[in-house]
Amino acid sequence: MTTSTETTDVRAGLIGYGYAGKTFHAPMMLATRGLALAAVASSDPAKVGRDLPDVEVIADPQALIARDDIELVVIASPNASHAPLAATALAAGKHVVVDKPFTLNLAEARKVVALAEAQEQLLAVFHNRRWDSDFLGVRQAIQSGLLGRVTHFESHFDRFRPEVRQRWREGPGPGSGIWFDLGPHLIDQALQLFGLPQRVQADLAMQRSGALTDDWAHVVLDYGALRVILHAGMMVAGGSSRFVVHGEKGSLVKRKPDPQEAQLLSGMTPGSPGWGTDDDDMLFYDGSGDERRIAAPAGDQLSFYRGVADAVRGAAPNPVPPIEALTVMAVLEAAAESARDGRTVALPLTERERAALA
Structure with a gap:
């Protein structure tokens, strides 16, 4: 993971604009100092445009991941897509936030955690209820x-x-x-x-x-x-x-x-x-x-995204370390x-x- 102490905003892309993306992730990302929501990948661009007229909308999640200006990819798409999208983003050198549940099973979680460690990228799961x-x-x-x-x-x-x-x-x-x-x-x-x-x-x-x-x-x-x-x-x-x-x-x-x-x-x-x-x-x-x-x-669930932004810049630890998210998957399974x-x-x-x- 980067240890830079840059003060520029972390440019982030959000994949998915269903209930989780619209209700939780987008508002919190927009409200977090040090984080800039640069683009949203969604199959419903009109819906995103009504809510976020100043944010670029991309139809293809892969195209969002491939953008050079995106440092952090937030995955709020259906559960079955979490592991493959996280793996693609990590392999592309991006930091990753995944909505819960982390993956569909423990085996998938282990693979994604191992990839994050190999790529030295931040991987955090959105366990926002720690701040309820x-x-x-x-x-x-x-x-x-x-x-x-x-x-x-x-x-x-x-x-x-x-x-x-x-x-x-x-x-x-x-x-x-x-x-x-x-x-x-x-x-x-x-x-x-x-x-x-x-x-x-x-x-x-x-x-x-x-x-x-x-x-x-x-x-x-x-x-x-x-x-x-x-x-x-x-x-x-x-x-x-x-x-x-x-x-x-x-x-x-x-x-x-x-x-x-x-x-x-x-x-x-x-x-x-x-x-x-x-x-x-x-x-x-x-x-x-x-x-x-x-x-x-x-309560203050914004603490999650503040922690993510600081962790990407090397100023704080990961607010939800991957091993903790993996353990949740073990109990779930x-x-x-x-x-x-x-x-x-x-x-x-x-x-x-x-x-x-x-």
Whole structure:
């Protein structure tokens, strides 16, 4: 990876302008100091043109990758294209950001990580939920010792979308389904807090009428005495909390999720006044029957792209090192295997990978 301390903006190209590209990547890239969104590769140039009239639109992702003026390629296309596009961009000498899930499987992830190492290029996966207000608040509470030794950690991404929509994420193809869509967020946050689990047990289901892929996921990570529950569903109209944590000194509940996705959908510019502000307090119970409110810190997913821009210029470490993204894929794959075979599964990581993570 380059160690230059240049102060010019990192010129970036975005591949894909679906939900992820339009809602998350483009607004954050445009709002990040030190980063310049130079071009977007999309099959819908009119859509990009309406939103980003000053940004060049290219039909062919390969043509964007081949441009000499593009230093960083951001891949927000359908999941099946992540690994091949990342490999092409790395081979062309570009730095790469890949939306989650990193790849379709662990084998693909290993190949892309190895190529990034060989090319000495930055490779980061968009695990933006590390900078959510709800997660930051729960992490602070755990690390402060407020809960004592944690024995139960429950993390939910629940939504109410009872009708199946016509989009690739809800179709029968590879990399579709709620576990590949929301599982990477849930997994990455758990690994950031607790490290590698000993074993994984999972159950995936199709609950909606006309469902073509899993739309309900319940995964248990075994940490010995600690159990971490990761859950996502599409038939939840209300009543479930984002986080529930129990420990030897008390319990913590965070009811509502981080507001940044909703703010982006409303058109708020990332980093503007009120960005990431969360008015939903965490609730702490110490066993005496009292309820104490604890303010949640503000979230700031812009930290990801600030970190990427600084890392490309050699001014900071990679905000999401490749080994961490690879480990998320190992848990994602182990859970899919567990659900398919009806058994608990150990993580398929090598000793070298475990050592690199440590």
